[in-house]
Amino acid sequence: MDYLPFEEPIKSLYESYESCRLEGEQKGVDTRAKCIAIEDKILAKKKQIYSKLTPWQRVQLSRHPNRPYALDFIYGLTKNTFIELHGDRNFADDKAMVGGFGKIDEQTFMFIGQQKGKNTKQRQYRRFGMSNPEGYRKAMRLMKLAEKFGKPIVTFIDTPGAYPGLEAEERGQGQAIAQSIYEMMKLSVPVICIVIGEGASGGALGIGIGNRVYMLENTWYSVISPESCSSILWRSWDYKETAAEVLKLTPQDMKKQGIIDGIIPEPLGGAHYDYYETFDNVKKVIKKEFLNLQKLSPEKLAEERQSKFLDFGIFKG
Template sequence: MEYLDFEQPIKELEEQLQKCSLIGEESDVDVTNTCKQIEKKLAETKKDIYKNLTAWQRVQLSRHPNRPYTLDYIKALCGTSFLELHGDRTVKDDKAMIGGLGKIGDQSFMLIGQQKGYNTKTRQYRNFGMANPEGYRKALRLMKSAEKFGIPVVSFIDTPGAYPGLEAEERGQGEAIARNILEMMRLKVPVIVIVIGEGASGGALGIGVGDKVMMLENSWYSVISPENCSSILWRSWEYKEIAAEALKLTASDAKRLKVIDSIIKEPLGGAHTQRDETFATVKSTILSTYKDLKNLSASELVEKRMDKYSNMGVFKG
């Protein structure tokens, strides 16, 4: 188990509890009351820490190395029914963007999302979850296929941003993202979007337009990352915590500002602490959301979606 900086008090108490249990097992000393006291203090400490998380601490949790990624959710939700589809039919298959058909319960979905790596080798293979233009064009191709066969779309967002390299710009990164936003706005099937980790900039928006947009409790969604915001405004990463607060990037901020529709609760300590519980919550959320959308006609879906996004940012004095 890896611990973040602000989780050190939890780490110390868990180590104390482990030692206490070990003493009880290896000797005749009754340490039951001591262990119970440590357990009680551990539970209280966890509540105190996770109840009062700052914006930067939530950013850290969203990047936790043990946090589930898109493929983890897909495998947990669909099991062996998931069929991954590849390529944009123009350039190549972008490994940072994955997508394919799968069944959640008895309903077929087109599942799309950014995928990060688990170690140095796979992070390079997945380009750290930063898609090239061909990744967004692959996603669009799959969404249009879903539309053709009347299959709802589920999009999982987890990216530090679209890939900013020269070759990506040469192949039309900005156009690919803009095209996806346009086409998703008028897609004639239900589109459910969930931010499961990082939701940065146009990289997130390229697969982020939906009838219902939700965020996991410890994810973030913003026009820029705190580090990059800090480096632009203060010429240093030292002010990333201030930037995180100013950007209003947490799930509660996004809900209050009506950027998203709802927040998906995570287990105490984050999605990585109780993966099965997180997967079950996401599954029930997707199915209940689809149940609310499936009876709407294609024209109603598009009209409501367009109205929703047209009203964002509108201020009446």
């Protein structure tokens, strides 16, 4: 298990617990009472730390290397019924954007998500979850395919932003994201969007136009990352914690501002502590919202989605 800087007290307790357990095994003595006492301390310390996380600490948790990514969620929810589809039918198959059909219980969904990597090789292969234009065009193709067959869509948002390379701009990065937003507005099937990690800038919004938008408890959603905001305003990354505070990017801030519809709870300590509990929490939300949305007509689904996003913000003449 990897530990973040603010989790050092928990790391020390886990090391003490492991020493206690090994002592009992190697010396043949009864250390159960001692180990249980340490477990109680671990639980108390975790409750103390995670009950008052700062916005920057939530940003750090959203990037935890052990955190589940889009394909983890998809395979965990669909129980081996997922069939991945590839390519934008124009240029290439973007490995940072994944998608395909899969079933939750007996209902088929189109799942689309931004996929990061679990090690250096995978991260390079997936470009750290930063999509090229062909990634958004693949997402659009899959959404239109789902619409053709009347299947609901679920998107998993987890990206530090769209890929900023020169070749991406040459192939129309801005236009691809704008077109994706436009097409999602018009979809006649239910669309549920869930932020499972980082939700940065247009890279996130490109697959974030849903009838319902949710965030996991330890994620963030903003027009810019704290580091980039700090470098622009203060010419240094040293103020990233301040930037995270003023950007109001946490799920609690987003819910208060009416940007999202709800917050999905995570296990104590974060989603990486218990994948199955996290998947179960997400599954409950998807099933509940789908049951509500399937009652609406295709026309009403598109109309509701458009009104939802057009009503954001305050305008003064």
